[in-house]
Amino acid sequence: MSALSDVQALKAAMMTSVIGQERMIERLLLGLLADGHLLVEGLPGLAKTRAIKSLAKHLEARFSRVQFTPDLLPADITGSEIYFSEGGKGEFRFQEGPLFANLVLADEVNRSPAKVQAALLEAMEERQITVGGKTHPLPPLFLVMATQNPIEQEGTYPLPEAQMDRFLMHLSVGYPEGGAEAEIVRLARSEEASTPQAAGVSGTERLGQDSIFAARSEIHAVQVSTAVEQYIVALVQATREPAPIDAELGQWIQVGVSPRGSIGLDKVARAFAWLQGRDYVVPEDVQSVVHEVFRHRLILSYEAHAARITADAAIDRLVQKVAVA
Numbered sequence: 001m002s003a004l005s006d007v008q009a010l011k012a013a014m015m016t017s018v019i020g021q022e023r024m025i026e027r028l029l030l031g032l033l034a035d036g037h038l039l040v041e042g043l044p045g046l047a048k049t050r051a052i053k054s055l056a057k058h059l060e061a062r063f064s065r066v067q068f069t070p071d072l073l074p075a076d077i078t079g080s081e082i083y084f085s086e087g088g089k090g091e092f093r094f095q096e097g098p099l100f101a102n103l104v105l106a107d108e109v110n111r112s113p114a115k116v117q118a119a120l121l122e123a124m125e126e127r128q129i130t131v132g133g134k135t136h137p138l139p140p141l142f143l144v145m146a147t148q149n150p151i152e153q154e155g156t157y158p159l160p161e162a163q164m165d166r167f168l169m170h171l172s173v174g175y176p177e178g179g180a181e182a183e184i185v186r187l188a189r190s191e192e193a194s195t196p197q198a199a200g201v202s203g204t205e206r207l208g209q210d211s212i213f214a215a216r217s218e219i220h221a222v223q224v225s226t227a228v229e230q231y232i233v234a235l236v237q238a239t240r241e242p243a244p245i246d247a248e249l250g251q252w253i254q255v256g257v258s259p260r261g262s263i264g265l266d267k268v269a270r271a272f273a274w275l276q277g278r279d280y281v282v283p284e285d286v287q288s289v290v291h292e293v294f295r296h297r298l299i300l301s302y303e304a305h306a307a308r309i310t311a312d313a314a315i316d317r318l319v320q321k322v323a324v325a
Helices: 003-017 022-033 048-058 074-078 114-126 178-193 209-220 226-240 247-252 259-275 283-294 302-306 311-321
Strands: 038-042 063-067 079-086 089-096 103-107 128-131 134-137 143-148 169-173 253-255
Touching (some): 003 209, 022 169, 048 143, 074 079, 114 128, 114 143, 169 283, 226 259, 247 311, 259 283
Parallel strands (some): 038 169
């Protein structure tokens, strides 16, 4: 089987256990293929945790979940030096923390203090952790999916915009449709009736990490024409100087997208095109993923917030006004 068919089979397997959230599953796979990290925002009970657990179930990967709380310390996630004594001799050994997994779920990341968030985001960016003066590399396959609850803000520590920029994509998860909800109820009922062994990983065929690395090599070879490249740059530039394009847009956007955003849009658009079975990117690929790549990178003005203009509304206007090269 090819890398594309392997990834498509992985997506199909995940959709059997995560119903009504096809877009979230696809974006989760795009993050994995583009070698980036995801910030997922949605109400409780919308299968955010279930989605990454399903990915870990069908992929040969180590999974860890960290519940972020106000009393969490950086060493709780990175690991620490522990003193061991054997035969009258003692030494400090590094005990790995949960960040040394392949797939990491940082649940309610905004409930921990800034120094814990900084430790997580540094590991995401550098792909390594330094403890006691020694550097410890993280696994080659490393994906962080951080979640936030949009309705409860008491006792939270909002992520600064500069740190949010390190996430490749920001996903907004909504409620499933009525028909899908009926399927969810039936799935939960069938899982209750199944034995724990039948519901586990033992009988599931898991995709090897080599298939993901092979897919990344193919995505790297996906062609981006000069016209599409100019379109990506035009979208980014329009967020920095929006007034000449649209007067209202100029009032809405206070700070535009960084160069990391243009790099991310290029990577995700290539991954999206590859997932559609093409070896070249078209403008529609860029438009399909621009909301997730730009959503957390735009800083809206006071006027936009007062008028209840969302980042998605600003991006919609942006796509409407910026012409394809």
